[in-house]
Amino acid sequence: MIEVVHLGKRYGEIVAIDDVNFSVAKGEILAFLGPNGAGKTTTMRILTCFMPATSGTAKVAGFDIFESPMEVKRRIGYLPDNPPLYPEMTVSEYLQFVAKIKGVANQRVKAALASALEKCNLGDVARRLIGNLSRGYRQRVGLAQAMIHNPDVLILDEPTVGLDPKQIIEIRELIKGLGGEHTIVLSTHILPEATAVSQKVVIINRGRIVAVDSQERLSAQVRKSEKISVRVRRGEAFDPEKIVSIEGVQQLLPQPAQPSMNGEGVFIVESELGRDIREELSKRVVECGWGLLEMKPLAVSLEEVFLQLTTEEKGVEEAAAAPVAPGEVPA
Numbered sequence: 001m002i003e004v005v006h007l008g009k010r011y012g013e014i015v016a017i018d019d020v021n022f023s024v025a026k027g028e029i030l031a032f033l034g035p036n037g038a039g040k041t042t043t044m045r046i047l048t049c050f051m052p053a054t055s056g057t058a059k060v061a062g063f064d065i066f067e068s069p070m071e072v073k074r075r076i077g078y079l080p081d082n083p084p085l086y087p088e089m090t091v092s093e094y095l096q097f098v099a100k101i102k103g104v105a106n107q108r109v110k111a112a113l114a115s116a117l118e119k120c121n122l123g124d125v126a127r128r129l130i131g132n133l134s135r136g137y138r139q140r141v142g143l144a145q146a147m148i149h150n151p152d153v154l155i156l157d158e159p160t161v162g163l164d165p166k167q168i169i170e171i172r173e174l175i176k177g178l179g180g181e182h183t184i185v186l187s188t189h190i191l192p193e194a195t196a197v198s199q200k201v202v203i204i205n206r207g208r209i210v211a212v213d214s215q216e217r218l219s220a221q222v223r224k225s226e227k228i229s230v231r232v233r234r235g236e237a238f239d240p241e242k243i244v245s246i247e248g249v250q251q252l253l254p255q256p257a258q259p260s261m262n263g264e265g266v267f268i269v270e271s272e273l274g275r276d277i278r279e280e281l282s283k284r285v286v287e288c289g290w291g292l293l294e295m296k297p298l299a300v301s302l303e304e305v306f307l308q309l310t311t312e313e314k315g316v317e318e319a320a321a322a323p324v325a326p327g328e329v330p331a
């Protein structure tokens with residue numbers, strides 16, 4: 001549905017994006033993940049024909065953004081980082097106004113309005129003034145205006161910025177629900193957002209794509225060992241020697257959690273990449289009589305993937321010097 005090829009943009013001397021390539025299949029949700037200034041907004045503005053690229057091109061539903069911008073715009077709904085809302089209009093008035101601007105035929109405006117209100121759960125506030133709505137509701141109005149002409153593709157620039165945690169969950173759920181019917185590209189600098197809503201992640205850093213893949217495959221790409229978390233009933237009986245002696249086990253990792261009050265214990269076993277120790281591990285735990293409660297493989301988090309990919313580019317010291325808040329991509 002979307003094909004981006006060798007896209008580049010300069011603002012004078014500043015290279016905002018350089019040789020950006022990715023594709024999005026029909027109905028897929030793609031997260032465009034990167035720190036502030038990475039080039040996300042620039043890419044989205046080019047894709048939505050708001051701004052020309054300096055080099056390369058992109059196709060949306062088979063139409064080239066340079067050769068057929070009107071065809072592209074017809075198929076795209078755009079939620080910019082600051083959606084242009086009119087506070088003195090009611091939600092319905094505003095959406096009908098946008099529908100007309102976007103060329104929805106007069107006889108179809110009513111149906112388009114009903115559909116957008118329903119999809120974005122705005123029925124209850126249709127007659128309220130936009131200026132009186134909460135930020136979460138205003139963001140839904142922003143989404144509704146993006147989809148009022150029922151476009152194949154939705155481009156959403158940081159759709160949850162400035163919302164409270166409850167509103168964030170609601171908007172993410174809404175976006176997830178729109179996938180399948182719409183192809184969605186969403187930009188974010190928040191890792192859990194990419195994990196929560198998308199099937200595919202493009203990581204951009206300093207204007208260049210550093211990875212494009214599914215989260216699972218990105219994790220696999222940077223994985224250097226297998227990790228399994230084991231929870232046992234009798235934590236006090238645990239003897240590390242019994243585990244490290246299993247063939248293929250490299251080390252036991254420090255426990256992430258304190259031993260729980262009820263005596264349970266959790267430990268993480270790191271083993272050679274590609275070697276499946278699960279059977280032997282479970283046997284050993286049972287033989288030792290610790291009471292096996294849970295055993296689960298640990299995936300590498302997207303945060304680790306991001307850090308590793310950008311660290312390779314920036315150099316270890318520089319990356320190590322930048323502290324990262326939980327869930328945030330380092331700048």
Ligand SMILES: Nc1ncnc2c1ncn2[C@@H]1O[C@H](COP(=O)(O)OP(=O)(O)OP(=O)(O)O)[C@@H](O)[C@H]1O
Binds near residue numbers: 014016036037043
């Ligand atoms: N109009 C402009 N003129 C000059 N430089 C610009 C302009 N717009 C963006 N830039 C620069 O291009 C680079 C990419 O910016 P862009 O806004 O695309 O990044 P972003 O990933 O969307 O970041 P943010 O999340 O902060 O919006 C940055 O270095 C930015 O300073």
